[in-house]
Amino acid sequence: xxxxxxxTYYESRIMGAQRMRTASSLSTGDDHRxxxxxxxxLEYIHRRGDEVRIHRALxxxxxxxxxxxxxxxNDGQFLSIILSxxxxxxxxxxxxxRMMYDKAVQMTTTPASDGANLVRxxxxxxxxxxxxxEAELLPSLVEQPLLFESVLERIRVKDGDPTSECTIxxxxxxxxxxxxxxxxxxxxxxxxxxxxxxxxxxxPLCRYTCVRPR
Numbered sequence: 752x753x754x755x756x757x758x759t760y761y762e763s764r765i766m767g768a769q770r771m772r773t774a775s776s777l778s779t780g781d782d783h784r785x786x787x788x789x790x791x792x793l794e795y796i797h798r799r800g801d802e803v804r805i806h807r808a809l810x811x812x813x814x815x816x817x818x819x820x821x822x823x824x825n826d827g828q829f830l831s832i833i834l835s836x837x838x839x840x841x842x843x844x845x846x847x848x849r850m851m852y853d854k855a856v857q858m859t860t861t862p863a864s865d866g867a868n869l870v871r872x873x874x875x876x877x878x879x880x881x882x883x884x885e886a887e888l889l890p891s892l893v894e895q896p897l898l899f900e901s902v903l904e905r906i907r908v909k910d911g912d913p914t915s916e917c918t919i920x921x922x923x924x925x926x927x928x929x930x931x932x933x934x935x936x937x938x939x940x941x942x943x944x945x946x947x948x949x950x951x952x953x954x955p956l957c958r959y960t961c962v963r964p965r
Contacts, residue, residue: 759880760935760957761843766792767873768854785859785868787822789813791837792875799882811837816869819859827852839876845918846956847876881935903931903944919943919955 770785793808813833821829827848834844851874858870910926917924917940924930924938931944937956939947947955 757880757882758935758957759878760954761839761847762877762879763847763850764875764877765850765854765872766875767871768858769871770858770867771869771871772867785819785870786816787819787855788816788869788871789833790871790873792873793837794875794877796877796879797882798879819855822855823852823859837876843957847874849916903933905941906930906932906938908938917943919947 790810790812792810795806795808797804797806813836817829817833830848830851831841831844834847835841839847851872854872855870906929908924908926908928908930916922917930917938919939920943922940924940929941930938931941932938933944933954935954935957937954939955
């Protein structure tokens with residue numbers, strides 16, 4: 752029987768964040784207090800070898816507009832409530848929350864002179880299920896030291912790269928920094944991910960394993 756290994760991870764992208772005018776009933780007299788209309792699209796991607804199947808669920812909108820101070824409350828805790836409500840597991844929420852939080856901060860720290868006090872934010876969340884067939888599985892690393900060069904890809908972070916933070920140490924991944932890229936595409940400082948994999952052998956974000964199942 753052919754050996755395979757299945758893992759799932761979540762990715763996300765802000766497809767648009769447009770600031771616009773609204774009815775006067777939303778006006779608060781404070782240019783920094785802005786309402787957000789959050790719209791989500793869920794896209795399920797199943798990969799098995801060369802086969803890729805995509806299922807796009809019907810878009811869903813958070814039923815009420817959310818004020819900026821609520822959205823930014825407790826470093827994005829309210830965003831966690833919203834993501835849980837649409838079915839994103841807690842263990843996959845952190846990078847999505849950080850992306851949306853940073854965009855919300857950006858949109859609220861620049862006052863709009865034209866009275867535009869609503870931000871319509873469009874977020875696509877990708878739920879990727881990847882089935883690795885036997886030929887794709889990494890050599891077993893259970894009985895030998897972790898072979899970093901066979902598991903990780905050394906890269907140099909470019910200016911403007913959307914991955915701006917190492918989620919292990921929470922320090923910035925500045926442009927020009929040497930980093931390591933996991934097979935699941937998540938990026939970390941070289942020393943951070945080496946030390947992490949010596950302890951857990953799985954990606955801190957999506958739990959992609961670097962050890963072939965016994």
